[in-house]
Amino acid sequence: MSRRRNDREVGVALLVTTLQKRGIQLVAVDFDQTLITFHSGGVWKDSVDKLVSKVRPCIRDLMQTCLDRHLNVCIVTYFMQPWVIKELLQKLFRRSDADRILVQANTASFREKHNHEFLGKEAHIAAILTELYNKCHLKIRPDEIILFDDDRDNTDIAMKFGHKAFLVQEDVNERDFEEFAKDLDAAETRKSWIK
Numbered sequence: 001m002s003r004r005r006n007d008r009e010v011g012v013a014l015l016v017t018t019l020q021k022r023g024i025q026l027v028a029v030d031f032d033q034t035l036i037t038f039h040s041g042g043v044w045k046d047s048v049d050k051l052v053s054k055v056r057p058c059i060r061d062l063m064q065t066c067l068d069r070h071l072n073v074c075i076v077t078y079f080m081q082p083w084v085i086k087e088l089l090q091k092l093f094r095r096s097d098a099d100r101i102l103v104q105a106n107t108a109s110f111r112e113k114h115n116h117e118f119l120g121k122e123a124h125i126a127a128i129l130t131e132l133y134n135k136c137h138l139k140i141r142p143d144e145i146i147l148f149d150d151d152r153d154n155t156d157i158a159m160k161f162g163h164k165a166f167l168v169q170e171d172v173n174e175r176d177f178e179e180f181a182k183d184l185d186a187a188e189t190r191k192s193w194i195k
């Protein structure tokens with residue numbers, strides 16, 4: 001294995017280990033400019049195969065490692081075609097893993113239900129939590145959720161609602177994951193000093 005590849009894997013593994021230590025149970029990932037590198041405008045009219053090359057490898061790897069460690073993973077997005085995302089996930093992950101990733105997109109009925117008004121990704125996360133509860137009676141607290149999103153408004157709102165949040169920058173890579181993991185650990189240590 002090349003050193004570079006090894007470094008990348010270490011960054012992802014470190015972050016997921018830290019998330020587990022901090023009690024995270026749900027990893028919510030945005031679609032546009034987070035899992036994929038560009039903003040689709042909410043719809044994709046070309047073939048799903050063409051989306052595969054637009055996926056950010058570090059976000060895919062992060063999702064895979066979370067799935068390997070039995071964390072719940074979901075996509076929360078204003079993108080309007082969940083079937084496109086589900087087909088893409090089948091191409092990126094083993095079938096048994098892809099089937100475990102819940103997707104809450106801005107379908108027509110979801111937009112209507114929420115009167116076309118959304119507070120960050122909170123409605124999406126709430127819908128995922130309901131689905132997880134109905135499927136496996138899982139109860140997940142706000143502080144056991146982390147959102148990965150490229151939109152600062154969404155990550156700010158997520159933190160106001162008690163979640164953890166990672167702001168995805170244009171050039172995001174595994175080093176950023178490592179730094180974020182260190183910051184989370186440091187914040188936890190500070191908290192324990194204050195107690």
Ligand SMILES: [Mg+2]
Nearest residue numbers: 030032033150
């Ligand atoms: Mg986005």
